[in-house]
Amino acid sequence: MENTPRGELTVCTVAMPADANPSGDIFGGWILSQMDIAGGVAAARRARGRCATVAVKEMTFHLPVQIGDLVSCYADIVRIGRTSLTVNIQAWATPHFEPAPPQMVTEGTFTYVAIDADRKPRPVPPP
Numbered sequence: 001m002e003n004t005p006r007g008e009l010t011v012c013t014v015a016m017p018a019d020a021n022p023s024g025d026i027f028g029g030w031i032l033s034q035m036d037i038a039g040g041v042a043a044a045r046r047a048r049g050r051c052a053t054v055a056v057k058e059m060t061f062h063l064p065v066q067i068g069d070l071v072s073c074y075a076d077i078v079r080i081g082r083t084s085l086t087v088n089i090q091a092w093a094t095p096h097f098e099p100a101p102p103q104m105v106t107e108g109t110f111t112y113v114a115i116d117a118d119r120k121p122r123p124v125p126p127p
Contacts (some may be wrong), residue, residue, distance in 0.1 A: 001062055001104050005092055007076030011038040014096065015069045026065035031091055031106050032056070038073030039087040043112035046077055046085060047124045051112040054084070059108040068096035071105075078109075083121040085112050 011034055019030040036053055043051040065071060072092045079086035091106040116122040 002090075005072070005074040005090055005102075005104070007074040007088065007090065008042060009072055010041040010075045011035075011071075011073040013071055015065050015067055015071055015093075017067050020067050024067055026067070026069070026071075028061055028106075031061075031065060031071070032059065032108075034071060035073050035089040035091055035106065035108060036110060038075045039089045039110040040112060042075035042077055042087055043085045043114075046080070047112075047114035049122075050115050051085070052115050052119070053110060054113050055111040057109050057111075059106070061106050063093070063103055063105045065091075065093045065105050066095070069093040070096060070102075072102065080124055082123055083113050085114070085124060086110070087112065 015026045019026050074090045076088045087110050092102040093105045094102040114122050114124050
């Protein structure tokens, strides 16, 4: 695992009790949704407009997230196609109640497609 986040910080939030199972661990689906938001922010910025998630792959859950942890998601665009963008996303957690460095808890690869007003794929503009 890496010691430093890779990419741009696009989402930062606190894991709350409503996001946890009865054992106090945050649901993987909640983390996945935060990562999807983070990747969507990066994709929309680069595509200069609306994007839709079309694929999620290579999800790895390294460590559990606890209630109260500060969860930060970093997005790194690794590929730009004609209409699509592939984004590697890392979720890092920092304990809320104790001084400790952040740790990467989850990482995955998401693919987004740039879409127009009619929700049809459109070209990603040049940089």
